[in-house]
Amino acid sequence: MSTILLVEDEPQTREILSSYLQKDGYHVCEAKTGNEALELATAVKPACIILDLMLPDLGGEEVCREIRRHSRVPILMLTAKSGESDRVHGLEIGADDYLVKPFSPRELVARVRAVMRRAGDYLSLADEVQIGQLSVSMSEKRIRKQGVLLDVTPNEFRLLTTLIRHPGRTWSREELVTEVLGYDFDGYDRTIDTHVKNLRQKIEDDPKHPVYIKTVYGFGYRLESPELG
CATH class of the missing domain: 3.40.50.2300 (Response regulator)
Structure with missing residues (x-):
C-alpha cells in the first residue's frame, strides 16, 4: 500500500x-x-x-x-x-x-x-543510461555531458527521460505536455518548445543543428540516437 x-x-x-x-x-x-x-x-x-x-x-x-x-x-x-x-x-x-x-x-x-x-x-529504466556524450542518472536525477554535471531543471530532466523511454518515437507537443508537465491547458502546448530549446542549449554541441532531440516539423519531437544503451 x-x-x-x-x-x-x-x-x-x-x-x-x-x-x-x-x-x-x-x-x-x-x-x-x-x-x-x-x-x-x-x-x-x-x-x-x-x-x-x-x-x-x-x-x-x-x-x-x-x-x-x-x-x-x-x-x-x-x-x-x-x-x-x-x-x-x-x-x-x-x-x-x-x-x-x-x-x-x-x-x-x-x-x-x-x-x-x-x-x-x-524508475523502470536502467539507473544509468548512456546516450552519446550524455550520462543520465535516474536515481540521482542528474545529467552529465562528458562527465560534467549539467544544470537542468526538473522539467528538462523529465523531458529528456520521457524521450529516452521511447527512442525514435515522435511525440506531439500535447503528449509531451501531459507526460512532462503533468496537466492539460488549452493553448499551452507551445511551452514544450521553450523547454526543448533550453535543454538543447545544455546537451547539444550545436543547438541549431541538434544531434539528440530532433524536431518533427508540424508535429513535435523525437529522440534520435543509435548509441542509446
Whole structure:
C-alpha cells in the first residue's frame, strides 16, 4: 500500500481528500503545516506528496524547494492561483503537477495515479543510461555531458527521460505536455518548445543543428540516437 502525504490546513478539505485516497487503496498521512510536512516527508518517505500552497507557517513553494533538495518524490501542488505564470513557477521549482481549486476529489486521485505512474516509468529504466556524450542518472536525477554535471531543471530532466523511454518515437507537443508537465491547458502546448530549446542549449554541441532531440516539423519531437544503451 503506497503512502500519500496530504498537506492541507483546511480540515474539511483534508478529510474529504483523505477519504477518497483511502478508498482508492492509499495509506494517507496528514500534515496541517509546512514544518509538519517537512518532518513527515523525511520520516514517512511517502510515494507522493499532495501539497497545498497556502499554509499557516511555511508556504507550499518553500516546502517544495526544501523537499527537492534531497528527494524526487512526486509532488502535486494544490492552489487557488490559476494564472499561467503561477503554473509555470510551481512546475519550475519542482512540482510534478498543478491542480487549481476548486477541483473534484476524483480528479485529484486520477492526478495522483498519473504522477506516480510517470515516476514508476523513470524508475523502470536502467539507473544509468548512456546516450552519446550524455550520462543520465535516474536515481540521482542528474545529467552529465562528458562527465560534467549539467544544470537542468526538473522539467528538462523529465523531458529528456520521457524521450529516452521511447527512442525514435515522435511525440506531439500535447503528449509531451501531459507526460512532462503533468496537466492539460488549452493553448499551452507551445511551452514544450521553450523547454526543448533550453535543454538543447545544455546537451547539444550545436543547438541549431541538434544531434539528440530532433524536431518533427508540424508535429513535435523525437529522440534520435543509435548509441542509446
